[in-house]
Amino acid sequence: MTSPQRVCFRLHVRPELLDEYRRRHAEVWPEMLREIEASGRRNYSLFLADDGELIGYFETDDAASSERYLADSAVAARWEAEMGRFFVSLDGRADQASERLTEVFNLDGLLHDIGPDGRLACRSGTDDRT
Numbered sequence: 001m002t003s004p005q006r007v008c009f010r011l012h013v014r015p016e017l018l019d020e021y022r023r024r025h026a027e028v029w030p031e032m033l034r035e036i037e038a039s040g041r042r043n044y045s046l047f048l049a050d051d052g053e054l055i056g057y058f059e060t061d062d063a064a065s066s067e068r069y070l071a072d073s074a075v076a077a078r079w080e081a082e083m084g085r086f087f088v089s090l091d092g093r094a095d096q097a098s099e100r101l102t103e104v105f106n107l108d109g110l111l112h113d114i115g116p117d118g119r120l121a122c123r124s125g126t127d128d129r130t
Contacts, residue, residue, distance in 0.1 A: 035073050
């Protein structure tokens, strides 16, 4: 079994719409929740800072397939059309135009890489752990 892909992204919510954004996400349509699940996304969370920075995280077996599924979903298109006004400097649908963040640390992955000698195995040719 392969490890799930972990996807993290960032958007910026308009400061004047933060309270409404929170309310809308406390009442996500059940059909939208089912579409997210059907797309293959799991462990999906959004984190909102007081300045409007929004960080999202989910796990999936295939991020590209999940994105295609939601891009073709009429329910997701309706949701994103309603949610688009909440975001700063957005070019396109939020679910397709967010900034992807690069994972730089994963505890489970590193713990898995500890060898029998108690040392971390090198992950790449540029890693010079000794």
